[in-house]
Amino acid sequence: MIEAAEYQHRRDRIMAKIGQGTAIFRSAPLAVMHNDVEHPFRQESDFYYVTGFNEPNAVAVLAPHHEEHRYILFVQPKDPDKETWTGYITGVEAAKEKYGADVVYPIGELSEHLPQYLAKCDRLYYHFGRDEAFNHTILRHWQRCIRLFAKNGYGPTGIEDTTFILNPLRVVKTEAELNALRHAADVSVLAHNRARDLAKPGVYEYQVQAEIEYTFARNGMTPAYPSIVAGGENACILHYIENNRQLQDGDLLLIDAGGAYQYYNADITRTFAVNGTFTKQQQAIYELVLAAQEKAIAEVQPGNPYNSFHDIAVCVLVQGLLDFGLLQGDLDELIAEEKYKPFYMHRTGHWLGLDVHDAGPYKVTEDQWYSFQPGNLVTVEPGIYIGPNIKPAEGQPEIPTEWRGIGIRIEDDVLVTANGNEVLTAGVPK
Incomplete structure (x- = not known):
């Protein structure tokens, strides 16, 4: 309170x-x-x-x-x-x-x-x-x-x-705000872990959603935003909320859900194989996204410019797509020309607090990014989305069938501290 x-x-x-x-x-x-x-x-x-x-x-x-x-x-x-x-x-x-x-x-x-x-x-x-x-x-x-x-x-x-x-x-949270945000994060962690236990082939997306939102409600919270429970190809739709498909053997399930406590919000995404086993391509993309997230989280440090964690995530993701043959060319040129955008079309994070996309400056001048300071809370959420009908950028190779339909995002809520950072949502396995 x-x-x-x-x-x-x-x-x-x-x-x-x-x-x-x-x-x-x-x-x-x-x-x-x-x-x-x-x-x-x-x-x-x-x-x-x-x-x-x-x-x-x-x-x-x-x-x-x-x-x-x-x-x-x-x-x-x-x-x-x-x-x-x-x-x-x-x-x-x-x-x-x-x-x-x-x-x-x-x-x-x-x-x-x-x-x-x-x-x-x-x-x-x-x-x-x-x-x-x-x-x-x-x-x-x-x-x-x-x-x-x-x-x-x-x-x-x-x-x-x-x-x-x-x-x-608002962009620098007080201790009282952090207490509310930690509670929102803790309950959201519990909800994700319960959902993971429930998700199996044959279960419907809306049943998983119900388990998540039941956990919020029984702890005095509400959904911070419409819960995304996206199985299979649905994970390639960034704001998928129909949540009406039955999960199939071999599917990945992307869950993007967070609870709100006294208007203070959590925001977590996890992606996992519903049957417990990745295909070769699913595992390759998952490990790439996880590596990008780990590198990005390491950049969330006091004094670092806001954009640094996005830049490093893009670099890791593009290099991985090059290694898999899904992109071709020079790393720096591909990034400068945004040839990766068909696979990764959003930023790597946003401020979090009273609003899910919270108030706060990203830039202080046209050429200068805001510098992280203790009390900032940001999401870190890289992803790769290879939709079934993906259209590569001009001059890029066609995507083989075995890679299509894979959508993976991993998101945590990261607090900037005096000496580094703290991941408030680390209780959900990755």
Whole structure:
């Protein structure tokens, strides 16, 4: 559980960065309705990072320059009739006590109270997100401030995206965040290991998926993303989610699944032979992908540029494809011309945290990659995908039948530490 003091610390850091500015954060909209059925609500990550408040139709304002109120919340008021249908609402009074705001207003009073927190700020910070109506609300308030500037001589003259404030904070995990992430990883490890025990020829992909997601649910977690349980040729589809095929003798099974704990996510992929025995070609590709992953993980070190682990993975994979005769030519030229892309079309990893593809910079300038620092958490997930209908790059050889239909990815969650790295998901065998 992330404590109230952690959220206060986050807000203090943001306010130190915005100085005389005012930052506004919008919650996710109401839960999605489809034919009178309400689907699960998922809070907007930046809003949750700042507040810990997990209800829709809310707004948080940080105004460090204001004389009385530095942290302001606008929330839904209590509504017994509505709560009978959709569950309890925290309400104005309880929100102030529970979430540490200096003042809390009903969301319906936003237009009445927001101007006082914008009037004397020098810059407005807001991310224009999916809520188009609220985007226009912010623009109207800002345009009003601009009109008054000539008369008053003060007010926000520019808008800056909060992304540039929050991303550098969110990309370095605190100890409290790491505790949540470790729990998500531990339960996800358990789920993968249970799935591996279940998977046999004759079992359906959806049965394996059910075992994984049952493990999440019985441990108070939800799937971090739609589980990929891809047998045989399906493993060559990167985001395969139909999960309806019966596993056959001789199949590989690629499982890409992770659980979410209090919105903090794990992300693990393993590939194995359902009957326990690789073919010669399957084993060759598996060992190549594993070698690439091991080399890539070794590059996840403090001070190394973000791109280094992808570059080394590509180098290992391309050399292996050359050795197998699946590519032809000069190693460096093949990489420069991206002739490997029919086999390996994605990057080797991404940030991980409150979002599966988490907030954080990959580059700091056009020519400079972000340098790893302790507290960064990244996935490392090289793969090779030789689809049944693969089309080689121009000038490259046709792929023999015995290699087609092999899809292998291996993915772990790797934390950058002061002296190297720690693989949080090492409990799933490779």
